[in-house]
Amino acid sequence: MFLVGLTGGIASGKSTVSSLLRELGCPIIDADVVARKVVEPHSPAYCRIVKHFGPEILLENGEIDRQKLGQLIFASEDKRRLLNSITHPEIHKAMLKQIFFFFLRGYRYVVLDVPLLFETRRLTRFLNHTVVVYCDPATQLSRLMNRDGLTQEQAEQRVAAQMPLNEKRGLASHVVENSGSREDTQRQVLRLHTKLEDSMEFLLARAIAIATAAGLGGLLLYAAKLLAS
Numbered sequence: 001m002f003l004v005g006l007t008g009g010i011a012s013g014k015s016t017v018s019s020l021l022r023e024l025g026c027p028i029i030d031a032d033v034v035a036r037k038v039v040e041p042h043s044p045a046y047c048r049i050v051k052h053f054g055p056e057i058l059l060e061n062g063e064i065d066r067q068k069l070g071q072l073i074f075a076s077e078d079k080r081r082l083l084n085s086i087t088h089p090e091i092h093k094a095m096l097k098q099i100f101f102f103f104l105r106g107y108r109y110v111v112l113d114v115p116l117l118f119e120t121r122r123l124t125r126f127l128n129h130t131v132v133v134y135c136d137p138a139t140q141l142s143r144l145m146n147r148d149g150l151t152q153e154q155a156e157q158r159v160a161a162q163m164p165l166n167e168k169r170g171l172a173s174h175v176v177e178n179s180g181s182r183e184d185t186q187r188q189v190l191r192l193h194t195k196l197e198d199s200m201e202f203l204l205a206r207a208i209a210i211a212t213a214a215g216l217g218g219l220l221l222y223a224a225k226l227l228a229s
Contacts, residue, residue, distance in 0.1 A: 001102065001103045001106075001107055001108060001109060001110060002108075002109050002110075002128040002129075002199070003099070003109065003110055003112060003126055003127045003128060003129075004109050004110070004111045004112065004127065004128065004129045004130070004131060004196060005111075005112050005114055005117045005123060005124065005127040005129070005130040005131065006018060006021075006028075006111050006112065006113045006114070006117075006130075006131045006133070007113075007114055007115060007116075007117035007118060007130070007131070007132055007133070007168060007172075008115070008132055008133035008134070008165070008168070008178075009133075009140060009159070009162050009163075009164075009165045009168065010115075010140070010144055010158055010159060010162060011135075011140050011141075011143040011144035011147060012133050012134060012135045012140055012165060012178060013133050013135055013143075013176075013178035013185065014113065014115070014133040016133075016178065016182070016185060017131075017133045017176050017178065017185065017189055018030065018111070018113045020185070020186055020189040020190075021111055021189060021193060024189070024190070024193050026109070026110075026111050026193065027102045027105075027107050027110045027111065028110075028111045028113055029095050029098045029099065029102075029110060029111070029112050029113065030113045031091055031095065031112065031113055031114040031115065031116075032113070032115065034091050034094045034095055034098075035087055035091050036066075037094065038087060038090040038091055038094055039064055039087065040063075041062045041063060043090075044090065045086055045087050045090045046064065048086045049064060049069075049083065049086055049087075050064075052082060052086070053069065053072065053079075053083075056068075057069050057072070069083070074157060074158055074161045075157075077161075080161070084116070084120065088116075088120060088122065092122060092123065095112065099112075108196070108197060108199075109128075109196055109197075109199075112127070117130065118130075118163060118167075118168050118171050119162075119163050129173050129174060129196065130171065130172045130173050130174070131172060131173070131174040131175070131176060131192065132165070132168045132169050132171070132172035132174070132175050132176070133176045133178050134165050134168075134169050134175050134176065134177055134178060134179075135165070135177070135178045135179040136179045137159075137165075139179045140159060140165070141155050141156065141159065144158065144159065174192055176188045176189060176192065
C-alpha cells in the first residue's frame with residue numbers, strides 16, 4: 001500500500017474530488033473529520049485549546065464553536081500557528097491508526113485528505129503522490145461567498161490566509177482542474193484513479209512492510225488479519 005495526499009484551497013472543490021474517489025472505492029482519511037474528533041470535549045487537544053483561547057470559544061453544550069475559533073485564527077497568524085501546534089500532532093497520530101487499519105485490509109493505496117498538506121509538510125515525506133484540486137481565483141472567491149454567505153472582503157481575507165493555489169499546484173505531482181463542470185472533474189478523477197490503481201508501487205511498499213513485520217515477529221498476526229478481512 002502507498003499513500004496519496006489530497007489537498008486544495010478553501011472552496012476549490014477538494015471535498016468534491018474526495019467524494020468522487022470514495023465512490024470509486026478508495027479509502028479516504030479525512031483530516032477535517034479527524035480534527036473534529038480530536039477536539040471533542042475533555043480530550044487533550046480540547047483542554048489545551050480552551051486554556052489558550054479561553055472559554056468564550058465554547059458553545060453552550062461545551063463543544064468548541066468552530067466558527068468563532070475560525071474567526072480568531074483567520075485574523076491572526078500567531079493564533080493560527082498556536083492552534084495548529086496543538087491539533088496537528090493529535091490529528092497525525094489518529095490518522096496513522098487509520099492508515100494501519102487500511103494496510104491490514106490490503107488496499108493498494110490510501111488517500112489522505114489534508115487541507116494544510118503543503119503548509120505543514122509533516123506528512124509529505126510519507127507520500128508517494130500528491131494531488132491538488134485547483135480552480136481559478138475568481139471561481140474560488142465566488143464559490144466561497146455563495147457557500148458561506150460571506151462578503152467579498154471576508155472571502156478575500158480567508159483566501160489570503162492560505163497558501164496560494166498556484167503555489168500548491170507547483171508542488172503537486174497531480175492536479176485536478178476544478179474550474180469547470182462536475183462531469184469534467186469526474187473524468188479527471190477517474191483517470192487519476194486508474195493511473196494509481198495500475199501503479200506497482202504498492203508491491204514494493206507491501207514487501208518492505210511485510211519484511212519489517214516478519215523481523216519483528218509480526219508476520220503471523222499480519223496474515224491472520226488479512227485472512228479475516
